[in-house]
Amino acid sequence: MTGFNRRTFLQSMVAVAAVPAAPQFASQALAMSRPPRAQYNGPWGRVPEILSAIKLPEIPARDFNLKEFGAKGENEDASAFFARAVEEARKAGGGRIVVPAGKYRTGPIHLVSNTELHVAEGAEIHFIPEPERYLPAVKTRWEGLEMMGYSPLIYAHKADNVALTGKGLIDGGADCDTWWPWKGKNGKCDNSSNEGDTQHPARAALMEDAENHVPVEDRHYGEGSFLRPPLVQFYECNNVLIEGVTLENSPFWVVHPVLCIGVTVRNITTRSHGPNSDGCDPESCKNVLIEGCLFDNGDDCIAIKSGRNADGRRVNVPTENVVVRNCRMRDGHGGLVLGSEISGGVRNVFLEDCVMSSPNLDRGLRIKTNAMRGGNIHDIYVRNLTIGQVKDVIVINFFYEEGDNGDFDPNVYNIQVENLTCEQAERAFHVRGFARAPIRGLQISNSRIKQAGSLGVIEEVTGLTVDDVQINGKPYQPS
Template sequence: MNFKYLLIIFLSWASFAQNNDFPTAKVDSIVKRIQLPVIPSYQINILKLGAKGDSVTDNKKVFDKAMVLCKKNNGGTIIVPKGIYKINGPIHFVSNVNLKIEKGVKIKFSDNPKDYLPMVLTSWEGTMLYNYSPLIYANNCTNIVISGEGTIDGEGGTTWKTFKEKENEGKNRSREMNHNNTPLSERKFGEDYFLRPQMIQFLNCKNILVENVRIENSPFWCLHLLKSQSITIRGISYKSLNHNNDGIDPEYTKDVLIENVTFDNGDDNVAIKAGRDHEGRANTDTPSQNIVIRNCNFKGLHGVVIGSEMSAGVQNVFVENCKTVGYLKRGIYLKTNADRGGFIKNIFVRNIQLDEVEDCIYITSNYHGEGKGYQSDISNVYFSNITCNKASESGIVIQGFPDKKIKNITLKNIEIKQAKNALSNENAENVLMTDVFIGQRASVPTAVSKQ
């Protein structure tokens, strides 16, 4: 290899490193353009409509009536005062509404699947279809808020939990419809297919705020941000430990701020997605992008995940100043496979404190070893100032394909104090490591021992 070629490599790596310091100005511009909802002054207290917070009475009709009154008044605030409110069916939002769940409130949803019919347009693991209504659902709404210090309980641990072992037929059918481009009008599931509903879903919505509430016991994903934009999620907390209880799932979504969230989930804390397989690749004009995650406490399966359903692409993700408060299997996890296509690019992660994990940083193009023909592009990923006390398996894993390599990964100021396997790096180009320590730091060389 001649000197000129070496110089070109050095300059390209140096340029990548110099241009990938955490882009604070870009983060600030995203946060600045996110619009908080504007809610009219009209207010209605659900007690005045006959609600009973006795944990027994069904308040479904009362909440429906409150939404109707807000719609007639071009929006307003629905006040839910202290009590336990049973609701046998979903809450469907209209625009310009703040559902204010005050301190001392628990909204407790029924776990009878029939209560969540008729079906609504939704998505299930990256495929658009008709299914049970999410427990709280908004479609084509603007200016919507869920606020207060109360609790939303999805009652997901009994009836809904049994759906997990019965879902394969419905799951496989949804994926076949995705791959075969089946018309959306024919993708009807609901009864007998056992696909659990999300707890909260915003579909095709704009200017969203979810603030300070507590989310417990979801049937499936907890908070699904689908095809929506201009979203603020802050100050909320979780205790939701059922199957597939992701905390927050942005999908085909842009301009999102997630901050000061305390997670405790049975699955991923934040899982950024962008559609699955053929359907996702047909929507590359709506990637998930411009997502800021900061000042969060992670606890659950994984901290921040991108994928595996990300076929429309994920770009411009900024994670900073987060830490664990309990177990995580993986800290930061980028996962895709040869079924997906699409891209993951421009990912910036800094100032992360992890305690004990299985794997600290994991980037793979071969998730579950599945698929063929649609390998994803992963490039421009920057990690800095990350500490981890112990990785019971791997410190850092990077796995590309020989004919589709992961490109431009920067690791700067990384310290993993203990790991069974320090580093696995295969099929990657331009991996730049600066001040990376895995295991005990080496000191100065020892002197030659005397014979």
């Protein structure tokens, strides 16, 4: 079995990533409205430091072709062949599990250290939507709460150097007859054939377990719980790469790195319009690069998280040092979102040169938390953001869901937005802090919202700075 050494290739990609690439635009009209690129100085000087700290996985130059283990790629159940290929790679010290062109049906795929699942162009992995295949339960995080639950479809736990690459297709198999109806009434699958089993009782029980500090190993939420697994979850891993693949029809969140150090998500497409179909949710991760991706989702495009309520405070690991650039966002509840599972905090986030637009895009930039989630959220920098059509441009909301019903006030400060252009919005701002815990240091500069149905609200903000901002063709200064 032979392969090429990806180490030199991947290291060269880090060097390329440090040089800003030409952004991809949703339309030529949007592209023409963009301001010139700024340099990496001031607070943005941290970006090269973050990129240099990200280590890409080192995968041995050794291939394990799925067809060599008996797979034909003719829509057969290839579960056993995936398992054999991963085990042989493990015994050999690592390598690439190569999925050549063809169609493969399978249950969960569990990767180990020093392995890469490479889905070649023309290859399709279709996960079999039979929940019993995703047992026994594994340690996972579900809506910010740790538990023992259904295995994510592609999963690695405590692995170093792990990758998912290629130009192929990965289909999670979810639709309004499988997985998605477990959400219950959600406006997407109200006419499904589901017999009425939903996640609601188990979700409430899990939240109670977390608040009561039940040990994670005793939180059993597998069969009968109806808590849907994510499509890709790398949990407590170091040096993670997800590159090139197209991911569709996820049961739950699409890409979900948790408690990882060194995460690169590059040039992927997530296309999933089911309930909770977030595109990419780095949670309690450090040193993250998301670039060149297309997100078209039924929920948030990118949602940066760090655990929920008491469980997030127990783990107490923020997401920090995140660079998002040259991405496109279409449908979604939000383009760049922080929260709502944010109790561990988020800091040092840099978004630049992204384009988002859709009549089904609810918000451009959004921070969502409340007095139960809390969270220290600071040093968030956004520049060169081009928005076509959106409902709300900037949202910072302390009243999300439970609102002012808790003892953990959010601590949100130093949010800087510059060079934002929006063609059309229903509302410019929905910014609401608490009187006792206001948002501090919100800065908006050199920005244009060309058409807005209303200005919206900015409440309980101290240190608000607005410089060279126009809305509906007129200079804007909050009263």
